[in-house]
Amino acid sequence: MITTRPQIRRGSLLAALLALLCSAFLVLPANAEPLPFEDCPTGQFCLYDGSGGTGTRSDAPEGAKAERDAGTVLSVKNNTGMWACMYGKPEYGGGLQTVKPGNDDEYVTAGVRWxxxxxxxxxxxxxxxxxxxxxxxGKVCTFAERNGRGAMTVHVAAVDPATQNLGDSYxxxxxxxxxxxxxxxxLCLYPNADYSGSWTQGTTVYGxxxxxxxxxxxxxxxxxxxxxxxxxxNGTSECQ
Structure with missing residues (x-):
């Protein structure tokens, strides 16, 4: 008994393979655009000079601070376990925006830059x-804004040659x-530069x-x- 095998045409087989390869390429995803802020490393606070996590990125670790010269910042990603405090002026002054751990923030809204x-x-x-x-x-510090914010002046105590007061005049x-x-x-504070003066509040006078x-x-x-x-x-009774 003679068994005959069906003859497979090479042309048909090649066409089938090409069709299979083409279908595979059709379902491959196209190169997607990177997600905003996805380049920010874990444990870093990332600052961008473009909105939406674009432009040049600079990184700051947990606990970092910049009291001035913060640079151009249009967006940030907080990839640390700390809160990020963003101020509108140098030395932690002006308006305040906070960024919780894991969040990002934008500083351009409707074309207006913060x-x-x-x-x-x-x-x-x-x-x-x-x-x-x-x-x-060991220092006396005064601040231009409430709660120790804004420009800080560190006072170095000295004996005034005229009054012999240990303090500072400004x-x-x-x-x-x-x-x-x-x-x-x-600490005794006065309204005059020579450690004198008083204030009146209602019927009360404060020296x-x-x-x-x-x-x-x-x-x-x-x-x-x-x-x-x-x-x-040493004692408040020594105030003028």
Whole structure:
């Protein structure tokens, strides 16, 4: 008995293989555009000079800060475990926007740019609202804005040759809105440059505004922005 095999034409086989290859290529995905911010490494705070995570990227690790010269920042990706605090002015001043861990943010909305003047990465969002931590131990620091934000002046205590007061005298350019007394003495603040003057609030007259040792405060009216000198004393009764 003779068994005959069906003859397969080589041309038909080649055509079938080509059809199979073509169908495979048809279902392959096209090269997709990269997702916004996908290039930001884990553990880094990524700042871009373009919106939507585009342009040149610079990275900052957890705990990083830039009090000034933050550069051109139009978008960010917070790939750290900390909160990012973004300020509209240098030295943590001006408006504030916060970026929670894992989120991104845009600083161009409807063609309007929100300028980033400074930033810092902190463990909790509450720490975005204060800048007192910049004041070193043993110093008296005054700030241009509330809660230790804005331009900071570090005062070096010296004995005034005329009054013998241990403290500092300064002009209206300092204009403190908040104060941190990180010394071991109490702080007496005055409206005049010669450690004198007083304020009147209602029927009460104040001869000095006192910040106790180790305390920080946002200065209320009518004292805010009026200080021109201060002295360091062992007891508040020594205030002028």
């Amino acid at each position: 300028v980033v003047g400074s930033y810092k990465l902190v463990p909790s969002r509450a720490l975005c609202f204060t800048g007192y931590e910049r004041c070193e131990n 002009g209206p350019e300092v204009a403190p809105a908040s104060v941190f007394n990180r010394t071991a003495k109490h 000095a505004y006192v910040v106790l040792r180790g305390q920080s405060v946002t200065v209320p009216a009518p004292f805010a922005g009026t200080f021109r000198s201060h002295e360091l004393v």
